[in-house]
Amino acid sequence: MNESFDVVVAGAGPVGLMLACELGLAGVSVLVVERLDEIDPTIKAGGINQVAAQALYRRGLLPAMVAEQSAALSRMGVPAAAPGGAPQRPPFIGHFAGIMLGVDLVDFDHSSFADLGPAASVYLVPQQSIEAVLGRRAAELGVTVRRGVELTDFTDDGAGVTVRLGDDTVRAGWLVGCDGGRSLVRKRAGFDFPGLDPELTGHQAVVEMTGAEGLRPGWNTTDTGMYVHGPTPGRILTVQLDGPPADRTAPITAAELQAALRAVSGVPVEITAVHSATRFTDNTRQVTEYRRGRVLLAGDAAHVHSPFGGQGLNLGVGDAVNLGWKLAAVVRGDAEPELLDTYTTERHPVGAWVLDWTRAQVALMRTDRRSRELRAVMTELLATREAATLVFRKISGVLHRYDLGGGHERVGAAVPDFELSDGTRLGRYFADGAPVLFDLADSAELRAVAAPWRPRVRVVTAKAAVPGELTGMLVRPDGFVAWAADSGGRYGLESALTRWFGPAA
Structure with a gap:
C-alpha cells in the first residue's frame, strides 16, 4: 500500500x-x-429533471447538456428548437404509471416554475x-x-x-x-x-424485430401487463406483474424479450437482434x-x-x-x-x-378489476390542467426543499435563478462550488457580518434586475438557501454562516 x-x-x-x-x-x-x-x-x-439540470447548470455544464440534448432530439427526429427559436418540448412531458402528461396541459406560468433560468430548457439528456x-x-x-x-x-x-x-x-x-x-x-x-420485495418483471431494450407494425406507440396497458414501443427506433419496454425474474443476473436473450413482448402485447413480433437490454423489478x-x-x-x-x-x-x-x-x-x-x-x-x-x-x-x-377502475379515475384526473401541473411539479423537482429551520419562505428551497441588474444570473456564481452571500441591497452591515468567513464564502453585491422584497440570501454550494431576508437586517445570518461553514476565521 x-x-x-x-x-x-x-x-x-x-x-x-x-x-x-x-x-x-x-x-x-x-x-x-x-x-x-x-x-x-x-x-x-433517458432524461433529467430540474433538480439535476440546475445542479449541472450551476457547475458550468449547461452548454454540454444542451449539446447532448440536441443530439438526442435529433436521433428521435425532433428539432432542437421550435419555430421562433424557443426550446422544443415533446408532446408529452412525463408520465405517472404510464398515464402520459400532455405538455399542453401543464401550466408553465405557475409560480413554481418561475426563475428557473436557462436550465429549464434541459430535460432529455441520456x-x-x-x-x-x-x-x-x-x-x-x-x-x-x-x-x-x-x-x-x-x-x-x-x-x-x-x-x-x-x-x-x-x-x-x-x-x-x-x-x-x-x-x-x-x-x-x-x-x-x-x-x-418485488412483484413484477420488467425489460427495457433496443432491438431489431419484424411484425412491429402491430405494436402501438407509447405506453399501452393490456390484460396481461404493459408495454412501450418507441420513441426511438427499436426501443421496447415490457412490464409483467406475475412475480420477479427467477435470475436477474442471467444473460438476457432475444427469446426472453420476444416472449415478454408477445405476452403483454398479444402481437406475434419476432426479435432478430438485441443491441441493448436490461431487466428491472419494483424492489424498493x-x-x-x-x-x-x-x-x-x-x-x-x-x-x-x-x-x-x-x-x-x-x-x-x-x-x-x-x-x-x-x-x-x-x-x-x-x-x-x-x-x-x-x-x-x-x-x-x-x-x-x-x-x-x-x-x-x-x-x-396491476391488472385486477379494482386497479383497472382506479387507473381509469387517475387517467381522467391527469387529463385536467390542475392535476397534470401538480404531478409535473413533483416529478420535475421544483417542489423539493429541505427543512433547514429559519423563518423565511426561501430557506431550504433551491436558489431562484433570477437576473441581476448587471445582466448576470444567480446560477453563474456557483461554478467553483463555493457558498455565496447575495447582498441585494448594497448593505455594508451585511458584508461586515460575512467578512470573517471570506474567502470561504463569496459575497456578491448586486441588485435584482426586477426589484423585489428580497434583500439578502445566503446560498450553500449545493444551491439551497440557508438564510434570507426581506429587509436590510442581518438577524440570523451569523448563525447560518457558523452552522454551515464553520466558525469565523
Missing part, C-alpha cells in the same frame, strides 16, 4: 462522477474505481451522455478515475479506510459507495436496507442511515426502486451535490464530521418520497 487519497469513490456512474467532480472542485484528492472498462452502453435513464460529460470534467479537475478496477473489500478503523482493490490496497480518509443497487460497499459496511429498499463511520452511500447504493417516473438518476445527482461540499469541508478541516449527519436528515426524506412514488405507480399498473 503506497497510495493515499482523501476520498475513494466506488463506482463511475453519474452519481460517482458527480460526487468526484464536487470533491475535486473543492481541492480534495479523489480516487474513483470502476469495475467496467468503459461506460455501460445498456439502455438506461445517462451515458451525462457520464461522458462528467468524465471529461473529472479529468479537467485532476480526479483519478481507474476503470477495470474492482473494490473487493475495505476496513474502517475509525481514523481512515483501507480499501482493497484486487491485490492492491489504498488508504483513504473516507469511502463513498456509489456502486449501484447491489452495492458491495453497502453490504460490507453492514447498512440496514429495509423495504418491500432504502438504508436507514447514509453514513456508518467513515463509509457513506449515494445513489442506488442507498436506495433502490423501479424506474417508473424516471427519478433514479435525478435522486442520485441530488445525493452527490448534497454530500460533496459537506464531505469536502470535513476533509479540509472547515467543519466537524457532525456536518455529515445532515446528509442523511436532508436526503433520506427525498429518497423515501421517490420510493413511495414508484410504489404508487406499480399499484396503478
